[in-house]
Amino acid sequence: MQTVSAMLPMLTELAQGIAAQFGERCEVVIHDWSRPYDSTIVFIANGQVTGRKVGDPGTNLGLEVMRGTSEGGHRQNYVTRTKDGRLLRSTSIYLKDDEGQGIGALCINLDISELMAAEKALQGLIGLQELPPVRESFVSNVSDLLDSLIQEAEDAVGCPPALMGREDRIRFIALLDRKGAFLIKKAGEKVCAYLGISKYTLYSDLEEAKGSDGDGA
Numbered sequence: 001m002q003t004v005s006a007m008l009p010m011l012t013e014l015a016q017g018i019a020a021q022f023g024e025r026c027e028v029v030i031h032d033w034s035r036p037y038d039s040t041i042v043f044i045a046n047g048q049v050t051g052r053k054v055g056d057p058g059t060n061l062g063l064e065v066m067r068g069t070s071e072g073g074h075r076q077n078y079v080t081r082t083k084d085g086r087l088l089r090s091t092s093i094y095l096k097d098d099e100g101q102g103i104g105a106l107c108i109n110l111d112i113s114e115l116m117a118a119e120k121a122l123q124g125l126i127g128l129q130e131l132p133p134v135r136e137s138f139v140s141n142v143s144d145l146l147d148s149l150i151q152e153a154e155d156a157v158g159c160p161p162a163l164m165g166r167e168d169r170i171r172f173i174a175l176l177d178r179k180g181a182f183l184i185k186k187a188g189e190k191v192c193a194y195l196g197i198s199k200y201t202l203y204s205d206l207e208e209a210k211g212s213d214g215d216g217a
Contacts, residue, residue: 002097004032004042004104011095011106012043018108019045025111031058032104033066037184038142040104049111050082050138057142058105060149063180065094065102080136086113090136109138142184149181150194161195166205169195173202174209182206 004011008030015028027049031040040058047053061075075092082088088109095104137148153175154160157168164172173191181187192202 002103003034004030004095005034007095008032008042015043015045015106022110025049025114027052027109027111029107029109030104031062031107033058033062033102034104037063037066049088049109052138052140056140057145059139060137060145060152060179061092062105063145063149063183064178065105066183067178067180078136080109080138082138086111087116088112143190146181146184146187146190149176149179150191152179153181164195169197170205170209173205177206177209 011030015030019026019028024046027044027046029041029045029047029052030043032042033040035042038057039055040062041052041054041056044052044054044056074094075090078090080088080090089112090110091108093106094102095106097103137145139145139148153172156175157164157172159168161169172195176182176187176191181191188199188202192199195202197205
């Protein structure tokens with residue numbers, strides 16, 4: 001069976017070549033999904049672009065692929081934004097084993113902030129206007145990733161936990177489940193504390209949420 005660990009020497013050479021080609025503004029990351037999600041990064045070049053290092057977690061997009069709520073096809077030339085507001089043009093290549101199961105990812109994040117601030121003539125070269133926005137969280141620890149997913153779910157529901165009715169709460173939990181939040185270790189404890197509910201209530205709501213699509217339709 002193919003594993004990221006077995007392919008790592010080849011993948012590392014490829015990642016180093018890409019980083020060398022595009023320079024210090026190009027971050028290249030290798031994720032191994034056989035590892036706990038709080039430490040999937042096994043190689044990173046130019047980690048200063050997103051402030052990450054080896055041993056840091058994956059992003060929300062990887063969770064969605066693992067959870068099966070996002071298509072497993074490669075994502076190319078999408079635009080994301082870092083915490084400090086810089087724009088990245090990104091590509092995520094998902095690695096699969098012989099059975100077609102996702103085992104990791106090779107991700108390229110090119111900082112285009114300075115290009116975007118340049119003269120209007122560069123806009124056509126970058127082609128940003130034709131690219132759909134994608135919400136991706138670059139974090140250095142899995143707790144921050146879970147916080148981001150919780151905030152995203154709350155924004156979608158439209159009210160804080162104190163004002164959520166049962167239907168709101170179930171939709172909130174369904175959204176987290178679709179995003180793969182419960183694949184994160186001890187996510188249940190954090191969600192319980194955030195909502196002010198027991199584990200029993202969470203598991204009961206989660207079972208009901210699994211029958212929902214989480215989009216409120």
